[in-house]
Amino acid sequence: MVTNYLSVSLYGLLCLNCVHIVYLYNFIHISNFAITIGELSCVCDYVWLMKALQRLIWPDEIRRLHPLLNMDLIQAGLYNPADGHVDPYSLTQALAAGARLYGATIRQGTSVTALTQTGSGNWVVETDNGRRLEAVRVVNAAGLWAREVGQLTGLDFPIVPAHHQVCLTLGPS
Numbered sequence: 001m002v003t004n005y006l007s008v009s010l011y012g013l014l015c016l017n018c019v020h021i022v023y024l025y026n027f028i029h030i031s032n033f034a035i036t037i038g039e040l041s042c043v044c045d046y047v048w049l050m051k052a053l054q055r056l057i058w059p060d061e062i063r064r065l066h067p068l069l070n071m072d073l074i075q076a077g078l079y080n081p082a083d084g085h086v087d088p089y090s091l092t093q094a095l096a097a098g099a100r101l102y103g104a105t106i107r108q109g110t111s112v113t114a115l116t117q118t119g120s121g122n123w124v125v126e127t128d129n130g131r132r133l134e135a136v137r138v139v140n141a142a143g144l145w146a147r148e149v150g151q152l153t154g155l156d157f158p159i160v161p162a163h164h165q166v167c168l169t170l171g172p173s
């Protein structure tokens with residue numbers, strides 16, 4: 001959720017919503033279990049720190065925002081008035097083109113297999129094709145696999161992928 005907010009802000013800055021790659025709309029992350037309501041409240045607390053616009057909403061407001069939704073099991077929702085969807089292929093290509101423009105080299109089909117810090121504080125990055133690179137900084141952007149990549153440095157990030165349901169609504173206007 002925080003990442004969505006930061007991504008949407010970045011896409012606006014890059015004007016990707018002007019070129020039909022990013023589309024903005026309202027979003028409700030719905031919940032029918034007490035445990036996930038706790039999870040949504042927790043998300044609300046930390047996105048508030050990021051100045052994101054999300055808030056917890058209850059069945060009356062969900063019904064008002066999405067009158068066609070079957071509310072039988074729905075107990076709460078996380079409402080975000082500034083979410084959206086992207087064309088993932090175009091977005092990935094746009095970000096890759098921008099990175100290359102600023103000097104990045106992208107090596108596809110290459111996995112990082114070891115990360116070792118040298119005495120000078122630099123990192124030696126080893127990959128599955130036998131290549132070794134030295135870097136001043138390493139960014140762990142491995143998504144679902146961030147925990148495994150973190151473990152290559154001896155850090156164990158408490159990251160656990162989880163399934164959820166969402167529904168989309170028209171904006172208030």
Ligand SMILES: Cc1cc2nc3c(=O)[nH]c(=O)nc-3n(C[C@H](O)[C@H](O)[C@H](O)COP(=O)(O)OP(=O)(O)OC[C@H]3O[C@@H](n4cnc5c(N)ncnc54)[C@H](O)[C@@H]3O)c2cc1C
Pocket residue numbers: 003004110111112113141142143144145149
């Ligand atoms: C089925 C599914 C549906 C989803 N639907 C939505 C949705 O509707 N809306 C939404 O906002 N989010 C959705 N998500 C979540 C969204 O995909 C992720 O939040 C987003 O892709 C994370 O982007 P990322 O760049 O951080 O990581 P990722 O897109 O996961 O990219 C991580 C990259 O790291 C690479 N990698 C992993 N290990 C290594 C390694 N050792 N060496 C080198 N590279 C490595 C992987 O190959 C991958 O390319 C969905 C996720 C899934 C799985």
